[in-house]
Amino acid sequence: MNRTDPSVSQKDRVLADVLFTPVSLGALALSNRMIMPALTRMRASADGIPQKIGAEYYGQRASAGLIIAEATAISLQGRGYPRMPGIYTADQIAGWRSVTDAVHAKGGLIALQIVHHGRWSHSLYSPDGSLPVAPSAIAPAGVIYTPGFTKVPFETPRALETAELPALVESFRQAARHARLAGFDAVEIHGANGFLLDQFLQDGTNHRSDAYGGTIENRSRLLLEVVDGIVSDIGADRTAVRLSPHGNLGGLSDSATVPHFAYVVEQLSDRKIAWLHLIEPRASSAGIADDASVDSANNAVLFRHLFDGPVITAGGYGPDSGASTIAAGLADAVAFGRMFIANPDLPERVRIGAALNLFDRAKAYGGGPEGYTDYPALTAGRDR
Numbered sequence: 001m002n003r004t005d006p007s008v009s010q011k012d013r014v015l016a017d018v019l020f021t022p023v024s025l026g027a028l029a030l031s032n033r034m035i036m037p038a039l040t041r042m043r044a045s046a047d048g049i050p051q052k053i054g055a056e057y058y059g060q061r062a063s064a065g066l067i068i069a070e071a072t073a074i075s076l077q078g079r080g081y082p083r084m085p086g087i088y089t090a091d092q093i094a095g096w097r098s099v100t101d102a103v104h105a106k107g108g109l110i111a112l113q114i115v116h117h118g119r120w121s122h123s124l125y126s127p128d129g130s131l132p133v134a135p136s137a138i139a140p141a142g143v144i145y146t147p148g149f150t151k152v153p154f155e156t157p158r159a160l161e162t163a164e165l166p167a168l169v170e171s172f173r174q175a176a177r178h179a180r181l182a183g184f185d186a187v188e189i190h191g192a193n194g195f196l197l198d199q200f201l202q203d204g205t206n207h208r209s210d211a212y213g214g215t216i217e218n219r220s221r222l223l224l225e226v227v228d229g230i231v232s233d234i235g236a237d238r239t240a241v242r243l244s245p246h247g248n249l250g251g252l253s254d255s256a257t258v259p260h261f262a263y264v265v266e267q268l269s270d271r272k273i274a275w276l277h278l279i280e281p282r283a284s285s286a287g288i289a290d291d292a293s294v295d296s297a298n299n300a301v302l303f304r305h306l307f308d309g310p311v312i313t314a315g316g317y318g319p320d321s322g323a324s325t326i327a328a329g330l331a332d333a334v335a336f337g338r339m340f341i342a343n344p345d346l347p348e349r350v351r352i353g354a355a356l357n358l359f360d361r362a363k364a365y366g367g368g369p370e371g372y373t374d375y376p377a378l379t380a381g382r383d384r
């Protein structure tokens, strides 16, 4: 895709142009189709307040068509990672305001991904030592980071009472309202990667016998109530959803993935949300594995035709494969996760065909500027 290299074919140039064709996602008019997806970096304060360095990091990446800021807890109970940001206190809203200001000052757009971790948490995150909550009392396998970055085995969560669910829906709505107060252009509801809403969707983790378990319709109910609550407050054209239909992160599984998620996608289509963000199965490990193991299913192929609105696809894409996917009509925009971590000026590098910095996984989570704000941008005459 090097546009300065005469050996590059006309076909490659046409593909590169695809990424730089403007597109609208709901109320947001993007100048290019390269999306920075939510990327957890664990660098907020212990109270979940985004720090000054976070504003620098996101500001550096403002040339993305759209930034979706990292998964952010809707409530104290929703946390599950150390130094994870939140959006439930005034100080957190103020911290995020400096981030959105930094991105907007450079002409960028920024949405916030909001999450409740559900069973992917630990009583160490609770002020009163209470257990994490989940659809059913089923423990994930493996270990979890404590607030001090050590690792301990997961606990068996407490199953949520039916009567607790309206308050949960309300916490999501309030988080979305706070996100708008903090200056975010939109909100992406995290329905993917094994967190609470995904735990409700998939029957490996949802053994409930009330109106939120059992049938596909019942298991989709909580997500759809969350969507409806947020849409009623901030509008459908600023509300989005991320799903990972074939994802098994956090030990999730579903007995009928395709019909189930087809129903969810059709329901979301009816609600005319701003975008649907699908993670491809090859990224079921959410970027934890570098080697893409492309298995049978392709979410864009399976579900795109069921959603009458913009689709973002994510997972193992490079500029060429991303552009081809858009050109084939399978998505409207493409997320580049690890590439945006390592390349603050990724669109410019792709546009001119410059070399890309490599992602350093060891510095992904926690710590300071190393592996966060110190990935170099191109400077005049370098790397060209």
Ligand SMILES: Cc1cc2nc3c(=O)[nH]c(=O)nc-3n(C[C@H](O)[C@H](O)[C@H](O)COP(=O)(O)O)c2cc1C
Residues within 6 Å of the ligand: 037, 038, 039, 040, 041, 070, 071, 113, 190, 192, 193, 242, 279, 283, 286, 287, 288, 314, 315, 316, 317, 335, 336, 337, 338, 339, 364, 365
């Ligand atoms: C360090 C890191 C943190 C991530 N954090 C999040 C997150 O907060 N929310 C989310 O939905 N996905 C998260 N992901 C998944 C990415 O958004 C993306 O789907 C994944 O990296 C695959 O895209 P890629 O192959 O372009 O990196 C994370 C991935 C990485 C590598």
